[in-house]
Amino acid sequence: MKDLIVKCFNISKSYGNIKALTDINLNIEKGELFGLIGPDGAGKTTLFRIMASLILADSGSAFVDNLDVVKDYKALRRHIGYMPGRFSLYQDLTVEENLIFFAKIFNTSIKENYHLIENIYKHIEPFKNRMAGKLSGGMKQKLALSCALIHKPSVLFLDEPTTGVDPVSRKEFWEILGKLKAQGITIIASTPYMDEANLCDRIALIQHGKILSVETPQKITAAYGKKLYRINAADNFALLTQLRGNPEVASCLLFGGYLHVTFKNDADTSIPNLEITEPSVEDCFIELMTKSND
Amino acid sequence: MIKYLIEKEFKQIFRNLIIPKIIVALPLMAMLVFPWAANHEIKNINVDIVDNDHSAYSKRLINKIAASSYFVLSCVSSDNAEALKNVESGQTDIILEIQPDFEKHLTVERIANVMISANGVNGMKGILSASYMSGIVDEFASELNSEQISTAANRPTINVVPHNLFNVFMDYKVFMLPALIVMLLTVICGFLPALNIVSEKESGTIEQINVTPVGKFAFIISKLIPYWLIGFFVLNFCLILIALVYGLTPAGNIFTIYFFSAVYILAVSGIGLVISNYSENMQQSMFTIFFFIIVMILMSGLFTPVASMPQWAQNITIINPLKYFIQVMRMIFLKGSAPPHLTEQFATLCCFALIFNIWAVLSYRKCK
Numbered sequence: 001m002k003d004l005i006v007k008c009f010n011i012s013k014s015y016g017n018i019k020a021l022t023d024i025n026l027n028i029e030k031g032e033l034f035g036l037i038g039p040d041g042a043g044k045t046t047l048f049r050i051m052a053s054l055i056l057a058d059s060g061s062a063f064v065d066n067l068d069v070v071k072d073y074k075a076l077r078r079h080i081g082y083m084p085g086r087f088s089l090y091q092d093l094t095v096e097e098n099l100i101f102f103a104k105i106f107n108t109s110i111k112e113n114y115h116l117i118e119n120i121y122k123h124i125e126p127f128k129n130r131m132a133g134k135l136s137g138g139m140k141q142k143l144a145l146s147c148a149l150i151h152k153p154s155v156l157f158l159d160e161p162t163t164g165v166d167p168v169s170r171k172e173f174w175e176i177l178g179k180l181k182a183q184g185i186t187i188i189a190s191t192p193y194m195d196e197a198n199l200c201d202r203i204a205l206i207q208h209g210k211i212l213s214v215e216t217p218q219k220i221t222a223a224y225g226k227k228l229y230r231i232n233a234a235d236n237f238a239l240l241t242q243l244r245g246n247p248e249v250a251s252c253l254l255f256g257g258y259l260h261v262t263f264k265n266d267a268d269t270s271i272p273n274l275e276i277t278e279p280s281v282e283d284c285f286i287e288l289m290t291k292s293n294d
Numbered sequence: 295m296i297k298y299l300i301e302k303e304f305k306q307i308f309r310n311l312i313i314p315k316i317i318v319a320l321p322l323m324a325m326l327v328f329p330w331a332a333n334h335e336i337k338n339i340n341v342d343i344v345d346n347d348h349s350a351y352s353k354r355l356i357n358k359i360a361a362s363s364y365f366v367l368s369c370v371s372s373d374n375a376e377a378l379k380n381v382e383s384g385q386t387d388i389i390l391e392i393q394p395d396f397e398k399h400l401t402v403e404r405i406a407n408v409m410i411s412a413n414g415v416n417g418m419k420g421i422l423s424a425s426y427m428s429g430i431v432d433e434f435a436s437e438l439n440s441e442q443i444s445t446a447a448n449r450p451t452i453n454v455v456p457h458n459l460f461n462v463f464m465d466y467k468v469f470m471l472p473a474l475i476v477m478l479l480t481v482i483c484g485f486l487p488a489l490n491i492v493s494e495k496e497s498g499t500i501e502q503i504n505v506t507p508v509g510k511f512a513f514i515i516s517k518l519i520p521y522w523l524i525g526f527f528v529l530n531f532c533l534i535l536i537a538l539v540y541g542l543t544p545a546g547n548i549f550t551i552y553f554f555s556a557v558y559i560l561a562v563s564g565i566g567l568v569i570s571n572y573s574e575n576m577q578q579s580m581f582t583i584f585f586f587i588i589v590m591i592l593m594s595g596l597f598t599p600v601a602s603m604p605q606w607a608q609n610i611t612i613i614n615p616l617k618y619f620i621q622v623m624r625m626i627f628l629k630g631s632a633p634p635h636l637t638e639q640f641a642t643l644c645c646f647a648l649i650f651n652i653w654a655v656l657s658y659r660k661c662k
Contacts, residue, residue, distance in 0.1 A: 051506055053505070054501065054504055054505065070387050074507065074509075077505055077506060077507050078507055080505065082501075082502075082505040083507075084498060084501045084502065086498045086501075087498070088497070088498035088500075088501045088502045089499065089502060090302070090306065090497075090499055091497065092305075092306050092309050092310070093302065093305060093306070097302075097305065101302055102502075103296055104295070104298040104501075105298060105299065105506050105507070105508055106506060106507065107295070107507075136406060147502070275577070
């Protein structure tokens with residue numbers, strides 16, 4: 001077993017009557033690109049904020065890089081980079097000023113760690129005299145990532161880094177994360193997009209403040225117990241209602257241009273154009289979700 | 295580290311489109327316009343005279359009133375009812391009614407009555423104009439007395455000649471200007487810090503700062519120092535304006551003023567920061583600081599003397615830092631007081647500065 005860099009033991013947190021997290025246990029290995037996948041309100045941000053020492057858990061403990069997030073929070077902050085879901089750099093400072101500012105308050109300089117951010121920063125360097133508030137969404141994310149990296153953290157927490165970013169920039173962003181991983185930085189990213197899950201080494205599916213499963217994306221999809229079929233028609237919606245009315249059909253859900261169908265027993269061969277398909281992480285997630293709701 | 299935090303604050307302040315302009319415009323407005331507008335002297339009082347006597351004496355009295363710089367003889371009515379109508383319609387502020395046989399009573403009985411009725415809707419104006427009017431009537435009476443002194447027995451008269459210490463001409467501006475500087479420092483150094491931390495909360499930048507090694511103390515200091523410097527700029531700007539425009543220079547030592555201002559700015563900025571820490575958004579913080587500043591200004595003795603407030607209100611002013619600094623500024627400016635006379639105020643202001651800033655550091659929470 002590899003070294004564990006993040007360890008969470010029985011973490012619970014509630015806001016008033018709302019239980020945001022219940023008994024979270026999570027281990028993340030050094031050098032992993034770890035994904036925290038779940039819908040809005042699942043508790044992803046709360047977990048991130050606890051791990052980044054921004055809020056206190058009601059119970060349980062967490063260690064990042066062998067530092068207790070409560071007791072050693074001061075030392076911890078030099079070891080982590082945190083990128084909140086909302087753009088939170090100074091919009092009235094320029095790109096370069098933001099980067100210099102964050103380098104300086106970590107007592108380092110851009111020069112010292114330029115190799116870490118070079119790949120990212122070169123995209124925004126032509127705009128270094130522009131106010132950070134006037135950048136496009138994708139560029140803002142790149143700047144935020146540069147600022148989170150400038151002090152050479154050993155763990156990077158990225159809270160929904162691709163929300164609100166166009167598909168091309170999203171793809172680019174994940175490529176950048178891959179390169180950072182190659183430099184030995186552990187990356188923990190959360191996302192509501194299931195397609196991004198396949199790009200992670202391991203993922204945790206989280207729902208209603210509980211972790212449903214922690215596995216590699218391959219193992220998660222392999223664990224999908226049923227045969228999955230796909231089908232499409234000119235009017236997918238009419239087909240959806242029709243199939244859901246079929247007593248043999250266990251579930252029928254719309255995925256992009258196709259309907260994903262599972263059956264209670266064997267496939268109903270009377271349905272035309274039905275073809276077998278590989279389950280995606282999203283299929284597994286929905287299955288796990290329905291199970292846990294039962 | 296603090297150096298970079300402060301540098302960042304200044305960049306943000308100067309890039310703001312409005313704040314630097316207000317920092318300059320507010321002292322100009324306060325120093326050049328307010329002293330003229332906020333003036334307790336009342337002039338151009340419209341007077342209506344009901345003369346029931348039409349004698350030489352009554353004419354003399356009327357002429358005397360018309361010659362005064364306070365009164366404008368707006369009309370002469372035949373009876374009191376008519377004059378009251380003029381008050382109702384707003385043409386007249388005060389009525390002087392002279393009784394019939396005014397002259398006869400004066401010469402024979404040496405006592406005559408006049409009636410002064412003032413419009414009390416604006417209480418301050420009513421009281422002042424009535425007292426100006428009775429002043430003129432008194433003056434008229436003593437004039438008559440001295441004229442008759444040769445005929446009557448030698449009657450001893452006492453002339454009271456008031457001499458106003460420290461502000462010889464009772465110039466209202468001289469009294470207001472030092473206090474207006476205090477008001478300005480309160481508004482600028484109270485509001486800006488109050489909005490600062492909360493704006494970092496609103497824009498989310500505080501999240502990013504919170505995961506850095508920047509400590510509470512460094513963070514609060516980096517917020518205090520810029521406003522402290524801005525406060526000093528405003529103070530100097532005001533002192534120069536006052537000297538140039540009104541020719542008023544502090545009677546006391548200017549360094550005493552600097553010394554007290556340094557402590558005072560820390561105290562008000564501290565209040566602003568505490569409010570900022572407890573507020574979740576700009577609206578809350580704006581409203582809260584507005585509430586405190588209004589209460590502080592009204593209960594400071596800026597416009598109305600603290601000594602004339604009821605006791606319970608005077609007790610409230612004990613916790614008003616503005617009151618102490620206004621006292622200090624007026625004492626230094628007008629009386630030329632030196633630090634030994636101001637130890638009580640100094641100790642109190644120091645307490646305020648310490649309490650609020652420690653509170654600001656403690657209430658700034660990184661972990662919730």
